[in-house]
Amino acid sequence: MAKNRENPGLDRLLAWLTFFSLLAALYLALVYAPTEKTMGDVQRIFYFHVASAWIGMFAFLVVFVASIAYLASKDTKWDIYAYTSAEIGVIFTTVVLVTGPIWAYPIWHTWWSWDPRLTTTLIMWFLYLAYGKIRSSLGEEEKRARLAAVFGIISFVDVPIVFMSIRWWKTLHPAPVVGGSQGLALAGGMIPAFFVSLFAFTLLYLFFMRRSVRIERMRAEVRAIKENL
Helix, strand or coil: CCCCCCCHHHHHHHHHHHHHHHHHHHHHHHHHCCCECCCEHHHHHHHHHHHHHHHHHHHHHHHHHHHHHHHHHCCHHHHHHHHHHHHHHHHHHHHHHHHHHHHHHHHHCCCCCCCHHHHHHHHHHHHHHHHHHHHCCCCCHHHHHHHHHHHHHHHCCHHHHHHHHHHHCCCCCCCCCCCECCECCCCCCHHHHHHHHHHHHHHHHHHHHHHHHHHHHHHHHHHHHHHHC
16 A cells, blocks of 8 residues: 555645635735726726636646656556646646636637637646546556556647747737736736735646545555455
8 A cells, every 4th residue: 555645734724725825816906906098997807817827737747758658657546646737737728728718708809819829728628538538448557547648648739839829820819928928917906916926826727636645545445455366
């Protein structure tokens, strides 16, 4: 049986940090940040939309790295990291795909446009749904983990395409606020709201990750016990 890796103190600390950082992000985004002159209050969705997008792509980067590590080492811990990060990445990307149209409709007068950023993000979402389906499918455990790892590595090709889409092609999507040609394209009061939201969502990812990894390890232990009966 695997060594117990639980650390209740760290879990509680992470939970409270996540809770208070999310409260701070809500306050800064909805109250403190100035109202954008052109788009009005609907622009406040930006702080959660963009933070979710960044964390979603980061989660898929973890899938990519962990999948390579699994193929190289055959250590099941990397397979667990990849699978749990993919599940969490899908959640954050779903938030992106839901908040995007809510923000877009008052501005573009349409809920959806086959804009390069939107289209490539939707493709990324489907790819990682497929990854999860492969990883959780029936069959020999090592074989499906190996297949999922290969698929996760290949699927990552779309992630930099999503990131670069508004730089490579003409798009309705707003220009990048970080790393664009104008540097940090945010008004002064918007900067802390953006970075605190990003920090809060990063902590939320870590909180979900620790819980999900623990659950997957327990499932693996239960399967091992059943096999030995």
